[in-house]
Amino acid sequence: MELTFRRPDDVAKLSTEERSRLLQENNDLCVIEGKRFFIRGLLPLPVELREHPYCIGLWVEVPQSSFERIYDLWDSDEQLNEPPFDARIANEIPTSNGSLGLKAELRLTGPTTRPDVFLKPSAHQLYVEQARGIDAHRASEYIALIA
Numbered sequence: 826m827e828l829t830f831r832r833p834d835d836v837a838k839l840s841t842e843e844r845s846r847l848l849q850e851n852n853d854l855c856v857i858e859g860k861r862f863f864i865r866g867l868l869p870l871p872v873e874l875r876e877h878p879y880c881i882g883l884w885v886e887v888p889q890s891s892f893e894r895i896y897d898l899w900d901s902d903e904q905l906n907e908p909p910f911d912a913r914i915a916n917e918i919p920t921s922n923g924s925l926g927l928k929a930e931l932r933l934t935g936p937t938t939r940p941d942v943f944l945k946p947s948a949h950q951l952y953v954e955q956a957r958g959i960d961a962h963r964a965s966e967y968i969a970l971i972a
Contacts, residue, residue: 828967829882833863833915834925853939854896855884862892863915866931866940868951871958879964885912885931885942895933895940904933912942919970921951 831837836848836855849856855863863886869878887895891910898904909930917925928945944952954963 826968826971827880827882828918828970830884830916833884833886834917835861835915836863854892854899856892862887862889864892864895864912864931864940866942868914868929868942868944868955870954870964872964873958873960875961879959879967881918881967882939883918883942884915885929886915887912887931891931895931898933900936902936905935907933909943914942914944918951920966921949921954923949924951927951 832850833855836844836850836857839847844850847858849859853865855865857863863884865882865884867880868883869880871878887910891912894907895904895910898907909932912929912931914924914927914929917923927947927949930943930945932941932943934941944955946952946956
C-alpha cells in the first residue's frame with residue numbers, strides 16, 4: 826500500500842459549498858477559481874533491495890501555462906517528448922515536515938500513467954530520501970500513515 830492524497834491540502838480545507846462553487850476537479854486535475862492549478866502525480870522513493878520504488882501519490886501546483894500544456898497533452902503519446910514542468914508540492918506529508926511547497930519537477934510519463942514528481946535539490950529530508958533511497962523500515966512508516 827502506498828500513501829496517497831486524494832486532493833491538494835488547500836482543496837481539502839474547503840467546505841462542501843466552497844468546493845462546489847470554486848473548483849473544477851477530477852481525480853487527476855484540479856483548478857481553484859481559475860487561478861490555482863494542480864496535477865496529481867507520483868513521488869518515487871527508491872527502496873533498498875527492491876526493484877520498484879515506493880511511491881507517494883500527491884499533488885503539485887503548477888503555473889497556468891504549464892497546466893494548459895499538460896491538459897492539451899493529457900491523452901497523447903506526445904507527452905513523452907515534453908520537458909519537465911516546474912511545480913511545488915501541494916501536500917504536507919506527515920513524516921516529512923515542511924514538504925508543502927517544496928520545489929519539484931513534474932515529468933509526464935504517458936497517457937495511461939500518472940506523472941512522476943522529482944524534488945529539486947535541497948537539504949529537506951524528503952529530497953534526501955528520493956536522492957539516496959529509503960530502507961524497508963522507512964517505507965513501512967509511510968504505510969503506517971494509511972493503516
